[in-house]
Amino acid sequence: MRDDIWHEGLETAAILLCDPKRSGDDWRLVVREMHVVPPAACLVRTATAVVVDPAFGLPIEKKGRVEGLSLVYCHTHPHQTKHVVFSHIDDHAEIELAKYAEARIPGIPHCALVFGSEAETARRLGTEETVKVTDIPHETASTYDRQIRAFGEDGQSALARLRLGVVGLGGTGSVVVQQLAHLGVADFLLIDPDAVETTNLNRTVGSTPKSVGEPKVSVAARMIRSVRPDARIEEIEGDVVDEGPAKRLTECDFVFCCTDSHASRHVINQLAYQYGIPAIDMGVVVDASGSTVTFAGHVKALEDGEACLWCLNHLDPKQIREEMMTPDQRKADPYVVGARVVQPSIISINSTVASAAVTMFLSMVTGLDAPARFLVYDGNRQRLSGVVAERNPTCNFCGPDSPAGRKDLEPLPVRRHG
Amino acid sequence: MLSSVTERQFERVKERYPEGTLQGLPSGAALVSIPGIALPPGWSAASTNVHFLVPVGYPGPPPDCFWADQTLRLAGGGQPQASNIQQIPETVIVGLWFSWHVVDGQSNWSPNRDDLMTFVSIVIDRLRRPQ
């Protein structure tokens, strides 16, 4: 903004309209509109003074009154650099301005902001009460405008701050990260051991025929960067059932489980409760073995107070045992059945479930009003419904005697390489 | 490090078999050993040591299979069904491996209902039927 109004020799001015947000005893003013005062609207404009024609301010102040916005009167001090202070003239002028602003738009704070060439100082209009000025990247105000209208500036900045772990970057995971990138998530940890195969191209969002053979995490990272070039992305081409990748996941603020491996889901389920890191598990099943195709899915939040996947009997112990085996162990065990049957998969069904998961995430993080924490998708009936999930009060994974909340005091259920 | 759930469940095993031991293994699995389990007639010995692995990720996945003394045979000297001599992974112990997936393919295992004592009972039950 300084760049927009700065003049080397003469004082310049602008008026901002800001959304006033109460947070506790404090206020936060988020700039919504900036009105630069053109030279023609200055009654006085010298190296040490600028006086704005009241006629310029009138429509802006009127808009502020109608929409309940705070006024921030800005001007520059061309002779000041890093040490920026209000002048006596400013002190004097603000007394009347403060009375005027309070009379026009009462009950919310209005401010004065003065720019030097390298710094700025702000205060509540007509007082010595200083106000902190922080930069929100320009994109937050414009790119995410439609979102901010839905879940607020606080919700948007929460999204921008979170480190998101996404495990599995296939059918649902690729959709999830694409949506997260558009939403403004900027810090990703991606975990998947697999490379893209030709048969994945039908449903891996962001893949192209050239992606065959490329790690799924790399395809996902490239897609995220195409949406958000500034995103911080770490790619782990590994299995979350192994200790290394699983430990890295404990650095995240939120985890998406987008894998159909029961062992991975077991690990993430426990990690969520043990480390208090909220997670969302999702799954899609398309069954074409009968005479008709049936398809269904689920989305389940895993967080303190919510039933876990074991409470719901959603995990298969036998399958976990087999998936936890190393390839050598699997080969040595004559009872383990061979390659798994290839399941049908359809991008639109994956996307329905992934979208429901992302919306649940928004509800958990921004407070968006969508309280269901267990959703069941009945594809054939095209019905997505919230379901009550009963907790098992003695659950070994989320109950009072479980590792829940014990963080590093408990081992994660992962393969270690001793 | 062993999970507190495993340790707590093992305390129940110890109440019944005070000589039993629980030992963590490098992979994250653990070894339960119970010495001197009495055997019914039909076996070549009156008792055997028993070992089984608590798998990585327990109690999610159930234990599976067990080992008896490598010298154990049926009373007539024959090899018990579905058994062979094998070293226990990550240990120096060589035993007679009963490769039965003794929990009925674990299909009935429920980690919020079953515990290590459930598995010990399954092992004992198998040994009650010499074949």
Ligand SMILES: [Zn+2]
């Ligand atoms: Zn001034």
Ligand SMILES: [Zn+2]
């Ligand atoms: Zn539970």
